[in-house]
Amino acid sequence: MAPIIRDRQFTDSSALTDFVINRGNGVKGLSEMGLKALPKPYIQPLEERLCMTKFVPQQSIPIIDMSYWKNPRVASAVCDAAEKWGFFQIVNHDVPIEVLNNVKDATYRFFDLPADQKNKYSKENSASKNVRFGTSFSPEAEKSLEWKDYLSLFFVSEEEASMLWPPVCREQVLDYIRRTEVVIKKLLQMLMEGINVKEIDEAKRSLLMGSIRTNLNYYPICPDPELTVGVGRHSDVSTLTILLQDEIGGLYVRGNQGDGDNWIHVPPIKGSLVINVGDALQILSNNRYKSVEHRVIANGTKNRISVPIFVNPKPTDIIGPLVEVLKNGEKPIYKQVLYSDYVKHFFRKAHDGKKTVEFAEI
Numbered sequence: 001m002a003p004i005i006r007d008r009q010f011t012d013s014s015a016l017t018d019f020v021i022n023r024g025n026g027v028k029g030l031s032e033m034g035l036k037a038l039p040k041p042y043i044q045p046l047e048e049r050l051c052m053t054k055f056v057p058q059q060s061i062p063i064i065d066m067s068y069w070k071n072p073r074v075a076s077a078v079c080d081a082a083e084k085w086g087f088f089q090i091v092n093h094d095v096p097i098e099v100l101n102n103v104k105d106a107t108y109r110f111f112d113l114p115a116d117q118k119n120k121y122s123k124e125n126s127a128s129k130n131v132r133f134g135t136s137f138s139p140e141a142e143k144s145l146e147w148k149d150y151l152s153l154f155f156v157s158e159e160e161a162s163m164l165w166p167p168v169c170r171e172q173v174l175d176y177i178r179r180t181e182v183v184i185k186k187l188l189q190m191l192m193e194g195i196n197v198k199e200i201d202e203a204k205r206s207l208l209m210g211s212i213r214t215n216l217n218y219y220p221i222c223p224d225p226e227l228t229v230g231v232g233r234h235s236d237v238s239t240l241t242i243l244l245q246d247e248i249g250g251l252y253v254r255g256n257q258g259d260g261d262n263w264i265h266v267p268p269i270k271g272s273l274v275i276n277v278g279d280a281l282q283i284l285s286n287n288r289y290k291s292v293e294h295r296v297i298a299n300g301t302k303n304r305i306s307v308p309i310f311v312n313p314k315p316t317d318i319i320g321p322l323v324e325v326l327k328n329g330e331k332p333i334y335k336q337v338l339y340s341d342y343v344k345h346f347f348r349k350a351h352d353g354k355k356t357v358e359f360a361e362i
């Protein structure tokens with residue numbers, strides 16, 4: 001049955017849910033209908049919209065050149081950025097530009113599929129929990145929805161990926177993960193040395209990078225972009241996130257000046273990767289490294305994509321402050337928690353800034 005639409009608006013919210021979620025049209029489908037106004041469920045409360053007065057145009061997160069990554073100055077810049085900003089960009093990181101371009105093309109290929117093809121991977125229809133096409137963040141828990149569709153791919157093995165991941169993007173995402181792994185290892189090595197962890201043994205490797213989730217995010221053109229958000233304020237639950245964004249821009253990071261209600265734009269830099277600390281690394285480092293809130297605005301004239309790789313502990317790992325960090329008598333701020341409990345807590349609520357980490361506080 002066709003959705004109930006009058007004057008290019010939905011007559012009720014169940015018709016909208018049916019069109020966007022149940023039929024897999026996503027917000028991309030809404031955008032392509034040429035709606036004249038933003039549907040009500042997407043209108044965010046005033047305090048969650050990002051207004052111009054909160055931008056700090058003169059500030060920028062650090063940009064770190066990885067060409068001479070063995071130089072101790074690079075390690076010191078990485079640790080410094082992870083402590084003070086929780087966010088930085090890397091350039092000359094050795095992931096070939098073709099790999100990045102290919103995964104961006106693959107993202108467009110996936111979202112350009114007809115709705116019924118994408119809907120095969122929805123929460124209801126997907127053959128596996130490890131592959132999920134969705135919209136907004138957690139629509140069941142949210143008071144106001146986010147203007148974003150996504151495909152989330154949890155990596156188990158190349159064999160599983162070859163059976164379950166959508167063929168239009170599978171190889172390109174796998175290649176992106178493979179080539180990025182080298183950079184992830186370098187960054188984690190530097191960050192661990194900065195907190196007195198001299199060797200990344202198998203147990204540490206699992207805690208730091210035991211599981212990998214890649215999301216393909218699609219933010220379509222939005223009517224009334226100032227009334228909604230692409231992604232609401234949140235910190236990631238990962239140890240590190242490696243984010244590839246396109247040339248459109250729109251990602252903002254909470255600044256560290258004054259009362260902190262100032263937001264710094266992350267400008268797109270050709271070939272760069274954005275790196276951010278997630279909650280798991282904040283917990284493991286007992287607050288030495290900071291997971292910082294970030295958000296994405298909606299755009300009135302351009303479609304935007306981004307491809308974050310979330311590098312995480314294994315779901316079965318117990319996370320808490322590392323012994324090396326507590327050696328000098330430092331008090332633990334966090335208890336030991338099962339990582340999958342932590343992630344479930346995150347996924348079952350709407351984006352709510354930095355609140356997730358309270359789940360692990362003593």
Ligand SMILES: CC(C)(COP(=O)(O)OP(=O)(O)OC[C@H]1O[C@@H](n2cnc3c(N)ncnc32)[C@H](O)[C@@H]1OP(=O)(O)O)[C@@H](O)C(=O)NCCC(=O)NCCSC(=O)/C=C/c1ccc(O)c(O)c1
Pocket residue numbers: 123129132136137138140150152154211213215231234236237238278310312313314315339340341343344347348
């Ligand atoms: C994710 C879990 C917990 C799933 O475990 P499982 O036993 O399958 O639980 P489940 O009952 O299917 O899922 C738990 C809930 O999470 C939701 N969920 C599961 N996967 C996803 C997903 N990819 N995206 C959104 N929600 C999800 C489910 O819908 C469940 O909610 P509900 O339906 O009960 O309301 C497990 O695989 C795990 O522990 N993984 C650890 C590694 C991992 O995936 N870490 C997450 C890193 S993601 C990260 O850091 C940031 C993600 C993010 C940020 C902003 C966004 O806007 C966004 O979209 C995503």
Ligand SMILES: O=C(O)CCC(=O)C(=O)O
Pocket residue numbers: 215217231236243245250251294295296305306308
């Ligand atoms: O799209 C972006 O730039 C950021 C997305 C993000 O924060 C996320 O998916 O966790």
Ligand SMILES: [Fe+2]
Pocket residue numbers: 234235236294
């Ligand atoms: Fe994020």
